[in-house]
Amino acid sequence: MKIKDSILLTLKNLLHPAGLIGLVIAIIIPAIIWFLGRPSGGHKEIIRQLDLNLPLPLFLFQMAVAIILFAFLNKDFREWFKGILPQKPFSILAIAAAIGIAVFAGTQIEARHRVQSDESVFMSVAQNMYHNHESGTCNQGIFDGTHLNCIAKSNSFKTKGLAFLYFLGMPLFGTDLHWIFNAELLMLPLAFLLMFLAIVAWTKQPLLAFLAALLMALQPTVLFQFRAMSVEPLYIFLSALSLFIFKWAYDRNTVMHWALLAITLAFFAQTRQETAFCLLSFIFFAFPKILDKKDFKAPTFFVTLSLFSVPALLTISYFQGFGFQGGEFEAHGHFLEDLKRNWIEMTRPLKENGELENPFLTYFNYLFAIGGVYLLFRAIYDATKGCRFYLWTLVFLLLYHVQTYMILENVSGDFSIQINQRYSLVMLPSMAFVAALPIAHAIEYFAASASKKEAKPLAFAGMVIVAIILSAWTFHYKEDFNKNIMYNRNHLTTEEHEILGWLKEQPEADRLFIYGRPWHFVGYGVSSIHYDRARQMSDAELQKYIDKYNGEVYYIRGLDCWDSQTYHKKAVEHRIATTCDVFEREMDLVGVKNILITNNYWVQIAKFNGRKHYNPTNIIQVSEPARESAAENSSEAPLLLNYNLKEKPEAARNWTLRISLNNLLVKDTAYAAGEYNVLVSYDKLQPGYNTVRYIVTNTEKHTKLADISKYYFNAAGGASALEQGSITEHRQDWGNLRWNKSIENHEMTINGTKFENGFGTHANSETTIGLEGKYRAFRTSFGLDDESLCSEGVSVQIIGDGQVLAASPVFQSGVVHTLTANTEGVQKLVLKTTAKGSIDCSHVDFVHPVLIP
Secondary structure (H helix, E strand, O other): OOHHHHHHHHHHHHOOHHHHHHHHHHHHHHHHHHHHOOOOOOOHHHHHHHHHHOHHHHHHHHHHHHHHHHHHHHHHHHHHHHHHOOOHHHHHHHHHHHHHHHHHHHHHOOOOOOOHHHHHHHHHHHHHHHHHOOOOEEEEEEEEOOEEEEEEEEOOOOOOHHHHHHHHHHHHHOOOHHHHHHHHHHHHHHHHHHHHHHHHHHHOOHHHHHHHHHHHHOOHHHHHHOOOOOHHHHHHHHHHHHHHHHHHHHHHOOHHHHHHHHHHHHHHOOOOOOHHHHHHHHHHHHHHHHOOOOOOHHHHHHHHHHHHOHHHHHHHHHOOOOOOOOOOOOOOOOHHHHHHHHHHHHOOOOOOOOOOOOOOOHHHHHHHHHHHHHHHHHHHHHHHOOOOHHHHHHHHHHHHOHHHHHHHHHOOOOOOOHHHHHHHHHHHHHHHHHHHHHHHHHHHHHHHOOOHHHHHHHHHHHHHHHHHHHHHHHHOOHHHHHOOOOOOOOHHHHHHHHHHHHHHHOOOOOOEEEOOOOHHHHHOOOEEEOHHHHHHOOHHHHHHHHHHOOOOEEEEEOHHHOOHHHOOOOOOOOOOHHHHHHHHHHEEEEEEEEEEOOOOOEEEEEEEEEEOOOOHHHOOEEOOOEEOOOOOOHHHOOEEEEEEEOOOOOOOOOEEEEEEEOOEEEEEEEOOOEEEEEEEOHHHOOOEEEEEEEEEEEOOOOEEEEEEEEEEEEOHHHOEEOOHHHEEEEEEOOOOOEEOOOOOOOOEEEOOEEEOOEEEEEOOEEEEEEOOOOOOEEEEEEEEOOOOOOOOOEEEEEEEOOEEEEEOOOEOOOOOEEEEEEOOOOOEEEEEEEEOOOOOOOEEEEEEEEEEO
């Protein structure tokens, strides 16, 4: 039948009462949902309530209908399945490959989230489904036995399919959702086999099907994602399942088969909002079959698909006009730019040490490019011969990937941002199929040149050889998988990993966390609230929680509390640093754990003891140290230390004050309000810089309330601060020396203490000072500047005329060291810094350098 006649027949068969009514209903459902959700329509509350309350019962109904339909079609499926199964060697090899790849992923890749925020949203929605039968995100929640009290909830901008699967597993495996990682790993071999079977069913080419499934599963980003429990692996699984059931429905062509396909496609649409667009390809190719006569296939298919797609449609409708993109970047209008950049990211050469630059294999992308050209020419050539299979394959793929355009056009689909590399999983199965085409056909072509008897064994042997080469290439990057190269640069997922690691070390107990993203903890079944909510609570309410959790209440300062240097301008992230600073000023916190995440920020965990009942600014006010001018002999006048204690007695009853000079104790006393002077005798001062330190401590809670350092320069005996002109030579491996500033031109800061005098350099470095034998000693303090905290460690040597006079051990961030060197007779002094490993982040400050004659 000609295409024109086929189209006319299809339209004719649509024009009957049942067909028209079904089509109208199928169109009306999404149209109404879209209309009600318009930002200017005034009906958004209806959509909000439906989005919260309708998905769960509809999912359960959908699952029940699917089970009933499959029960009726079970015998038919077994008969059809036997008919599409390839020869046993192919099936056995596919099963073995699927298991082998899953074992590799399970043993070489640590199970951890791809990006903390997205995964925990799905988990939090699942907790809300399970405990409250709602489909929104439980943003803040308190677990009380078997009940979850969501004290703050919102509509989830994520589709609900993955959360529903978690919900189904919770009665069996528990509400602590750590089991989801094993479930994800199990999905890997199943997705492999489903993709293999779906391609076999449609093409009757098991060699092609095997290589396509293998190429897809061997991509590092795929393996990482299947250990991360993100939604993209579910997308791969459901896309293969949809193609597989599509072929079954296409072959059998009954109302029940098409209804089952519609249910499957509707759940497939629950993986990503953009997935709804790929349904166009299925609908387009289903048309000729469901409208081959006037019956109920078409209306059943359309209505079923529309009805059970409602949860995804509600989500899309509710978030119309919602700006997801953060920072200064607008996501829209960068499609071609992102395509170009993503090709670069997916084909980056290896690093110098042989490590993967990104979790992509370069050869795969070039195979895809070759396969794309091959498919295009094969489609055109075969069409001229009357065979349109590859032409229709090409059309299907183009329609299917309208969703790819929507992703790259509407979000920051730039793979140079690591968290966006997950979008590649939407494309990788199709890319693997196209890449496998020329390989499979080349093997079959060369095998066919042998005798008819030997052709099939040769083709199978060729496939096995290619499979071994491809698998070995992926598996030889074992170290990259062990190092989690997809995760170790991701701030949020590293933050969650470290927090959970700390939590595992603690005794089992009910806990409450105060955190910037409390839904992360709620998703794991742990109570959590936001900083702002805690600040709004009364003292009595805060104490109630402290008592409820037996003091196991913790505050976490995470990524959200740091500055703009910690995120990419295209990333959907926000900063609340001021909120965290205010919270820390107001609340009584005891530091428990500091974990370095990157060179820009730490995760800081502190035990929460309620609101402070004192004013931090009143604890102690310190004047600059000065010599007592009233002394009879001013050259030996004592050092005058003046300070003021203002806090009221009832708040400070368990406080003590310790004052030290150059680490020697000067005063140790109970805290008492008033203004005080302390005199330190002249003979206790050292030449050059002297450090006076004031520490106020709460002895009952063992917490440091104030820690202030002041500096006094003692010029007695001719001691002088090192001047910039004294430096005769200098070299460093990165950047330029900065006088009285850090290497990045900030105020020199080491472990939170600021210094005004000295210079900033970068290891490895050598700074030469001309002494000309004039000085008997040189002293300096030094440390790694707080502006960059990821150094592997640095050591410092003071070298005089080629001899090491003093040396430090390897030190890292958070420590101020001091060295003094005997320099009698030394002509040339060298300050040498040496990085332990990589020089990255080795920003060394030399502070208070002094020359003593």
